[in-house]
Amino acid sequence: MKVEVQSAVASVKNLKPLFEPKSIAVIGASRRKESVGYAILSNLVSGGFKGRIYPVNPKADQIDNIPCVASILDIKESPDLAVIVLPSNLVPQTIRECGEKKVKAAVIISAGFREIGAEGLRLEKEILEITRQYQIPLMGPNCLGHINTQNRISMNASFSRLTPKMGNIAFISQSGALGAAILDYAAQENIGFSKFVSFGNKVDINELDILRYLKHDDETDVILMYLEDLVEGQAFVDIAREITGDIRKPKPIIAIKSGRTLQGARAAASHTGSLMGSDEIYDAIFMQAGVNRVDSVDEMFDLAIAFANQPLPKSRKTVIVTNAGGPGIMATDACVRCGLEMAPISAETDQALRKVLPPTSNFSNPIDVIGDARADRYEYAIDQIIKEPNADSIFVILTPQSMTEIEETAKVIVAADRKTDKPIIACFVGGKDVSAGMKILSENYVPCYLFPEHAAGALNAMCRYREWVQRPRTEVKRFRADSKGVKKILDEVKNSGRKVLTTHESMKVFEAYGFPVLPYGLANSELEAALKAKEIGFPVVMKVVASQIIHKFDVGGVRLNLKTAEEVKTAFREMKNAISTKFPQAKIDGMLIQKMANPGREVILGMNRDKHFGPLIMFGLGGIYVEALKDVVFRLAPVRELSIKRMIRSIRAIRILEGVRGEKPADLNAIAECLMRLSQLSCEQEDIAEMDINPLLVYPAKDGAQVIDARILLG
């Protein structure tokens, strides 16, 4: 697995010939009108492709008056792009011919590969080898094809029913059928695309390659993705962060990743593992990449049309202008619930509004210009809000009442939008009658929604994205650590044929990585136990150390609050006897003598190494609540400092750490540092498959935290 990943990272592919070809060979072009081979050729022609088209078909002289060649080898030039629509078994040889012909990129439209089983997968491997040999970037197989609407290219190399209009949104999809549906949706909603890409089984070209291309694509301002999996986690985070966080030209990415529901419980029996469904990994990846994950296509486009057409709001403060109270309240609810702020109306604006609006209007936010408002009253009100210093976005609502001038009002909003750099979003509540106004708005770059909740959702996404772009940039912190010492401990455990570290070994690992481990010592006799306890200072705790015993508490292997040397000795004797009697098979490696911890708030830290994505760091509230509420959050390691801080704040029960009932806030910095050390430990010690610190006791701010118990498992 690891080798494959590295090779994918290494080869940065040139996708210019794929997206901007000067010539295209359609291998498998057909005269049968209902065939895919005809559809591709026909879309290229009717889409007005600006380059040269070569239909390849040994059985036809021409198709729709375009002369055919029998083989790609018969074409005089080396075509930039080959689009292959042949039965799957013919594809390997065809790719080889493309290689001989020095084709610069290829797309396999045909199905019949991994999706049909083992034979298909074998074909894919064969194809991959050939493309690697000839260094041809290859898209597909099993895809709808791709489209570049850019005037100087004007290429529809897909077998879609529809060619989208030009726009600044790129859409890339792992599902061809969903791509087709989205072209249909976009046609209805008047949405344009810069690029449309159905990338299929991603034998070679995958989402990372396409993102790398789109990063530099001047035609694209917003990127939409439909994904069913990711080839890599960290590489995705890296390229997506570059794109979403580019301060000069940030491009938002909105993604659907389907398969959210658990496909089956993970095998790991460990406590931490049981809380990690694979979907949490994707949540973590998208979060760290600044990608806006959404669940549905309509939500995706709600956001896309806002990002594609309007500047980002300077703050969360918005003003609603409406001709109806009810939808005004609903819009306020929707805004407030998603964290937008209702901007206060300044005295100047209030005065200006009162000069012209009827006295029964509502002059506070939401501003109600009331039901008989014609376009001019909207115009006046919006103009005042453009001047209002508290307002950083404008949310205009229209309901179709008897006096309402739907199209005129739309025009007035468009004109206002041209005057201001505050984002304006509109909501024309209704259907049939309001559609003419909505069309005017969408054609003139004002996003318009049917219902206030959608508009508010889009505005909130814009605010969140602006906060992301403007966030302080932090690094992955590196701490000094005795990594060699830890390697040695782990090697010893491995050599002894074990997978589970003893508490004592686990503590040593965490200590070596600078975690605040509660003072402890290992004792092998009553006397030694008493001496260690004196060194550490009373009261102490005693825990049995035996690799066969995982749940020490359940077997009576823990004694708390031992106050004197005598108590320690007695506890040692009793525990040893009890365990030896009950578990004669358990090899007792000694007793861990630990300082009795001061009471603090319990949290849990964990790591689970995902086979595909690598180490996933977990944080949650400790105690029984971690199980009862599943109030845990994840990040893919390595984790940057800011991401760690946000991670901590994103648990639902954060108020318990912030302090309720007059309690002091917990030392969140200490938690953050532990999580950063855990991230480093996870990345440096790849033998560790799973670990958790449970609990980490956290004390009030500046008083730090302490590792009380810990567990490490090797892979």
Next chain:
Amino acid sequence: MKVEVQSAVASVKNLKPLFEPKSIAVIGASRRKESVGYAILSNLVSGGFKGRIYPVNPKADQIDNIPCVASILDIKESPDLAVIVLPSNLVPQTIRECGEKKVKAAVIISAGFREIGAEGLRLEKEILEITRQYQIPLMGPNCLGHINTQNRISMNASFSRLTPKMGNIAFISQSGALGAAILDYAAQENIGFSKFVSFGNKVDINELDILRYLKHDDETDVILMYLEDLVEGQAFVDIAREITGDIRKPKPIIAIKSGRTLQGARAAASHTGSLMGSDEIYDAIFMQAGVNRVDSVDEMFDLAIAFANQPLPKSRKTVIVTNAGGPGIMATDACVRCGLEMAPISAETDQALRKVLPPTSNFSNPIDVIGDARADRYEYAIDQIIKEPNADSIFVILTPQSMTEIEETAKVIVAADRKTDKPIIACFVGGKDVSAGMKILSENYVPCYLFPEHAAGALNAMCRYREWVQRPRTEVKRFRADSKGVKKILDEVKNSGRKVLTTHESMKVFEAYGFPVLPYGLANSELEAALKAKEIGFPVVMKVVASQIIHKFDVGGVRLNLKTAEEVKTAFREMKNAISTKFPQAKIDGMLIQKMANPGREVILGMNRDKHFGPLIMFGLGGIYVEALKDVVFRLAPVRELSIKRMIRSIRAIRILEGVRGEKPADLNAIAECLMRLSQLSCEQEDIAEMDINPLLVYPAKDGAQVIDARILLG
């Protein structure tokens, strides 16, 4: 407040003349085409009203060739309905004339009432008096009017732009503008209505009256409501429960109640009160009434078209049939996330499917008939699912791929729907191309959605509603209680000028209502304390009893785990001295000696009497989590037994009560009984404004629960 409430309940209005009039007077009918007075008349005429129309206008002989009268008194008959479109100041006299003329119902369309301030409110009061005097049910003022599409009536008595088509959905709205928007939306989406009602300021007729009418309206199968407030809580629960829970003819109610966000923190400083925002009351009311509360208009109609056109599914088990993998996964995600179950495909169905579908199809659920499926393949697959015993609903997805027969497939789905009593819902993902198919479906009673999440949401709502209709019916339990004794205690507190009961008094109240109060006694001297402690049994707890001291813990007024008579005596002396020194103003009424409770799980029970809606019962997890997580639920008292049980199960942290880490489940029956007793106490003792039991300690199943501390406040 209470008097008003009772009178509203008492007068059941006859709304037949409002909805099914044989004759209508339009008072204020106008020749000016842009006026509301013209629009109403015109809508009545063009809507094809089957009765007689009398335009009333002293300045016109006729309007659009319909002869006018100068005054309603000039009409020869007594019109069933008067629709009034006059300046607000002329309305009272007009209503009086309507009364004299024995008009049977009236609607005031005009604005200019309470929404403009004090003068408007005064006018409303005057009008209400007149209508009460003449006993005319009156709708409005400040509304759009109402529509009855029923063939034999065919009345559009509103000034809407559009007349909806006939259907089986009733829509009633507190906002006229939203009503207008919804007519526009319905026109676009091909949705019909049985009744459309904009009821405005509800001076007389309110949502309760309209619900009572719709309960018996055979034309209505689904009721939609847009509300900004409710006139009453318990009466709404009663009538809505009758409608939604009618086993012979259940009618689902779907409601939007806007104003969800907190309008300002409630004044009550008490702990319980701070958790109760007014919106929780509405959540509780809708829950108890079986009303499906939604947040947006599109969600409302997502549900409405499913309820209006399809039978309820027998279970949550559904089968998805799709021609595309991606949307199939998205649909599965959406279904599973909202609690639907993916039905397993039986061996018989599997065999039947394999006989005809291509081998690359997916034969498990979601069933993928793959991209090249034409209508006949859908037909075959759906027919098998109709026969599949595990499937209780069928969810058909279509994406517009190159081979897809959109309209033919729609027809095949319609035909399948006619063959089965399993509900079928469709999802045609796309826009332009799929719209023709969607139209065929919606015209033939198959709800069709653009995106799977909406379809899944509707299906889930249908399942939830079926569960509601089929729920076991329970009663409000009545327990034997010493209500007179409690009244006496409360009177004494009131007479002493206090609002806060002492712990001792509170305990006596709860004891009188049969709560399991921890054994206790009140002691006024060291000796008495020691004696009481012996009676109760050691160890005991001692708490100071003083009405000025609310937070006993904070002032050192609690001592735990006193094990001997000596310890009790010492504690009594020390506590008394300490408190007398620190709070010389506090009058110590003695010390409460209480049995030291066994450890159990902490929950909190509370009641807060809402001025408008009455007692609201609260339940939540105790300890700091109640504050940190706001994990509390509410019900309006009196609460039925089943509702109490569901209430307990609906806290997020229910797993803590169910038992985690091998802990035994808590005695939920004991909690339920306490909540039922609290409901009874709240209803019978109206002097109590607020109370809470914090904590109630709950023991493992059958071991009961115990009231440890409690607090009662009078109004």
